[in-house]
Amino acid sequence: MFRIIFAGTPEFAVPSLNALVKIGLKPSHVITQPDRKSGRGKKISKSAVKLCSEKHKIPVLQPKSIIDAKFLNLIKEINPDMIVVVAYGIIFHEELLKIPKIGCINIHASLLPRWRGASPIQSCIMNGDLKTGVTIMKMEKGLDNGPIYSHHKIKLNQTETADHLNKKLADLGAEAIKSDLESILLGNIKFKSQNENEACYTGKIKKSNALMDWKNSSKSLERHVRAFNSIPGAYFMYGDEPIKCWKAEAKKNNAKPGHIISADKRGIEVACGKGSLVIHELQRPGKNRISAAEFCDQVYSANKPLLSL
Structure with a gap:
């Protein structure tokens, strides 16, 4: 033995x-x-x-x-x-x-x-x-x-x-x-x-590694969201708040990186370096996960930037 x-x-x-x-x-x-x-x-x-x-x-x-x-x-x-x-x-x-x-x-x-x-x-x-x-x-x-x-x-x-x-x-x-x-x-x-x-x-993962950079392609960012789910959680900045992104989908629409193309019940579509990313599920600090539609109803204003480049 x-x-x-x-x-x-x-x-x-x-x-x-x-x-x-x-x-x-x-x-x-x-x-x-x-x-x-x-x-x-x-x-x-x-x-x-x-x-x-x-x-x-x-x-x-x-x-x-x-x-x-x-x-x-x-x-x-x-x-x-x-x-x-x-x-x-x-x-x-x-x-x-x-x-x-x-x-x-x-x-x-x-x-x-x-x-x-x-x-x-x-x-x-x-x-x-x-x-x-x-x-x-x-x-x-x-x-x-x-x-x-x-x-x-x-x-x-x-x-x-x-x-x-x-x-x-x-x-x-x-x-x-x-x-x-x-x-x-x-x-x-x-x-x-x-x-x-x-x-x-x-190497070892740091929280800063999970920050989303809208200058990257939508396909890259979609993989980024999946790779950091659930620890530490991919995130972007909404004003001064880090917002975690739990589910997203790559699309082909183009605009200036970081520009919000649309925000409704279908998701929040953000332009990337190439293509666009439709965010479906998010989480504010200290809050529960919510859908993009709920986020739009509770938080989003068309005049407030979604991120800081």
Whole structure:
């Protein structure tokens, strides 16, 4: 029997942890990030992976630092054959990578070497990729640059939001574990190096990245809205207010970027650098989501600019 440690934190990692249990490779321990304050009440919250681990009665480790000598010694004592990492949220130090007998593997939410880094789901949507998937890779020093065991692909339908795609890839990651992990442990699947010439990178998302620029094309902005749905939420400025845009549709009408072509029950149509964007669903700060028609009734005045360029 192989001794597995699982490392993960958000909801994305939960299907993979459940998959390990289901195929008889229940981890001896789970590593997840420390409990944190969250929400308006700033209550201490457990990670999704910790809650799942407690359900399966798996011991949980929550180191403040994964390079802490006490933590590293504990992992050495556990003596794992492999550490399976899914969205843990912190890059593993080289000393930790060397501990498992077979090594550490990562389930990454892109088809590596495309979209190495922290936000591959948002990046593939924003760039209009036609396919994506998950990669099982052997972890090495560096950012998602280790050799690849397997790719698992899906087509993108060009209507995906980041939330929907996150769920799809989380489930696909679980299926990848069920399909390949035992063979990897037995040495029946060999890894191959990534093609560095095909590598591209994506960083952590900041709220400022979600600001809509009307000088961009309508197709680009439509993808932008989907890519940042729901965190942090694409937004534009209406006077001094940041207005989140939850649903929009690209059209071909042209005018000066930022000009409001129409605003009625069919939506708020705004001219872009190329084409126009019809906004269907919006949200003011501290308010509920509303339709464009409701926004027009409650807020919009033809004499007030929709945005600031």
